[in-house]
Amino acid sequence: MSKQGGLSFYKRRKKISAKTIREILSWLFGILTAVFFAVVLVYLFGMTTNVVGVSMMPGLQAEQGIMVDRFRYVLTQPKRGDVVLFLPNGNENSHYYTKRVVARPGDTIIIENGVCYVNGTPSEYVTEKVYDAGIASSEMTLKTGEYFVLGDDPSSSEDSRSANIGPVQEKYIVGKVWLALRQGESKMHFVK
Numbered sequence: 001m002s003k004q005g006g007l008s009f010y011k012r013r014k015k016i017s018a019k020t021i022r023e024i025l026s027w028l029f030g031i032l033t034a035v036f037f038a039v040v041l042v043y044l045f046g047m048t049t050n051v052v053g054v055s056m057m058p059g060l061q062a063e064q065g066i067m068v069d070r071f072r073y074v075l076t077q078p079k080r081g082d083v084v085l086f087l088p089n090g091n092e093n094s095h096y097y098t099k100r101v102v103a104r105p106g107d108t109i110i111i112e113n114g115v116c117y118v119n120g121t122p123s124e125y126v127t128e129k130v131y132d133a134g135i136a137s138s139e140m141t142l143k144t145g146e147y148f149v150l151g152d153d154p155s156s157s158e159d160s161r162s163a164n165i166g167p168v169q170e171k172y173i174v175g176k177v178w179l180a181l182r183q184g185e186s187k188m189h190f191v192k
Contacts, residue, residue: 055151099149134161
């Protein structure tokens with residue numbers, strides 16, 4: 001049969017247009033970009049772990065889920081009052097510690113008669129009486145990159161007062177605790 005009107009057993013190949021290819025590539029680029037940014041945001045701001053022990057009560061409970069901002073201290077340094085996550089002496093085999101920064105590099109600290117003094121003034125971040133002064137029973141000045149941290153409940157806290165922990169080196173601070181899951185609920189709250 002002729003090409004003009006008869007039967008043909010050959011199928012026409014459909015061609016994919018350049019416009020369709022551009023559309024597919026555009027979608028793929030958008031999806032890959034969104035996945036990349038999601039991974040980066042979760043890595044920087046969404047590290048999750050649990051509080052170990054009761055040293056941060058009443059604000060943070062034992063086994064309470066927390067989120068850690070690992071990016072903040074790339075740009076700035078920890079401030080007094082920040083709740084930080086760190087590895088004591090960089091020990092990778094230890095669990096993470098969650099404590100509050102009480103003093104920064106250059107500050108002097110001493111604990112006398114149950115009161116924590118920073119630069120000669122009672123610390124506004126230590127509201128409980130501190131019965132065991134530990135290594136802070138004599139005045140000490142923090143060196144560059146050192147932070148003195150305490151638990152909010154110092155009577156049940158292993159922190160910078162302990163000789164085996166001491167002042168925390170900035171390089172061992174993982175990040176700032178910024179969000180906590182409320183115990184027994186599915187609600188989150190910001191950490192103060």
